[in-house]
Amino acid sequence: MNMPLNAETLDSEPLNRSQHRQETRLPTALELRGRFPVSESLAWEIAGYREQIRRVLHGEDNRTLIVIGPCSIHDEEAALDYGRKLKALADEVSDRFLIVMRAYLEKPRTTVGWKGLLYDPERTGRGDLKQGLERSRRLLLGLSELGLPLATEALGPFMMDYLGDLVSWTAIGARTTESQIHREMVSGLPMPVGFKNGTDGSIGVAINAMKSGAHPHHHMGISHCGSPAMISTPGNPDTHLVLRGGRGITNYDELSIARAVEELEKAGVNSAVMVDCSHDNARKQAERQQEIAREVMAQKDKGNSHIKGLMLESFLAFGRQDDGDDLIYGCSLTDPCLGWEQTEALIRSL
Ligand SMILES: O=C[C@H](O)[C@H](O)COP(=O)(O)O
Numbered sequence: 067m068n069m070p071l072n073a074e075t076l077d078s079e080p081l082n083r084s085q086h087r088q089e090t091r092l093p094t095a096l097e098l099r100g101r102f103p104v105s106e107s108l109a110w111e112i113a114g115y116r117e118q119i120r121r122v123l124h125g126e127d128n129r130t131l132i133v134i135g136p137c138s139i140h141d142e143e144a145a146l147d148y149g150r151k152l153k154a155l156a157d158e159v160s161d162r163f164l165i166v167m168r169a170y171l172e173k174p175r176t177t178v179g180w181k182g183l184l185y186d187p188e189r190t191g192r193g194d195l196k197q198g199l200e201r202s203r204r205l206l207l208g209l210s211e212l213g214l215p216l217a218t219e220a221l222g223p224f225m226m227d228y229l230g231d232l233v234s235w236t237a238i239g240a241r242t243t244e245s246q247i248h249r250e251m252v253s254g255l256p257m258p259v260g261f262k263n264g265t266d267g268s269i270g271v272a273i274n275a276m277k278s279g280a281h282p283h284h285h286m287g288i289s290h291c292g293s294p295a296m297i298s299t300p301g302n303p304d305t306h307l308v309l310r311g312g313r314g315i316t317n318y319d320e321l322s323i324a325r326a327v328e329e330l331e332k333a334g335v336n337s338a339v340m341v342d343c344s345h346d347n348a349r350k351q352a353e354r355q356q357e358i359a360r361e362v363m364a365q366k367d368k369g370n371s372h373i374k375g376l377m378l379e380s381f382l383a384f385g386r387q388d389d390g391d392d393l394i395y396g397c398s399l400t401d402p403c404l405g406w407e408q409t410e411a412l413i414r415s416l
Pocket residue numbers: 137173174175176177178179345400401
């Protein structure tokens with residue numbers, strides 16, 4: 067017999083859960099941008115980087131776009147050190163490569179784990195978005211002032227309102243490419259966006275994402291002043307596919323790229339392809355990125371004009387480490403990265 071539902075018999079656990087939810091006020095996007103403003107000259111520089119990336123993706127500039135840098139940033143000093151080295155290298159090879167630094171502040175997790183500087187800058191597990199937003203914006207400004215175009219993954223649907231003016235290329239990760247919320251966000255972003263293939267290796271979700279991202283949308287959001295708002299977006303024509311492998315299957319070989327291009331063309335979307343040399347393509351073995359990058363560049367040199375870019379995970383020190391008291395300077399806390407010497411040698415060899 068069913069029990070009657072009343073105050074005595076009703077499970078109070080869900081009610082307690084909602085009572086335990088806490089809300090902490092954060093600055094609005096306008097307030098944060100006002101505290102850490104972009105100068106007019108920097109804004110023009112960033113507009114110029116976005117245009118250069120667009121030109122590469124649309125085949126008007128033959129250089130190869132390389133999105134490279136740490137898997138995640140946990141230490142601003144190490145990120146700036148890395149940025150200075152990358153800037154010097156980028157200038158040296160700028161006739162062949164358009165180098166954009168990965169400045170990843172939000173990490174999507176398969177289950178749970180540290181979610182990045184923006185969410186938990188002190189890595190206590192308690193989170194501090196106020197400090198995370200401030201430190202993230204200050205860092206992006208510092209890196210931009212080095213003269214580097216920046217890339218990030220847009221994960222939280224409102225984060226780009228706070229940081230997007232400093233970003234020249236954005237990724238939608240494998241775990242969120244299928245999300246309507248992210249596709250709506252892309253539709254209003256002012257920079258080129260790469261959609262990763264799904265974690266299972268499927269390309270169809272990224273193609274659907276490109277179609278949706280190119281479309282105008284109306285969606286729920288927060289105005290720059292912090293009020294709930296209906297956001298209307300025009301559609302983003304500058305999206306492309308990023309091949310990152312999936313579930314133990316790689317997709318950077320000639321046949322996989324040819325199949326991907328065929329599907330892109332059949333769907334009538336941009337056939338530009340970037341290969342992520344890390345993640346499932348490298349089976350999380352950082353050193354494998356070197357042979358993958360060489361192999362993909364060889365395909366490009368042989369005439370595959372759809373290959374427009376590479377993504378590489380690289381930091382000052384090779385590999386990765388677990389968080390703790392005795393951290394190695396410039397070594398990733400998330401996925402393993404190439405070290406600086408390997409990175410420099412690799413880019414020169416390409
Ligand atoms: O790029 C980083 C990771 O691959 C991604 O954030 C997932 O990490 P996880 O599987 O360790 O949670």
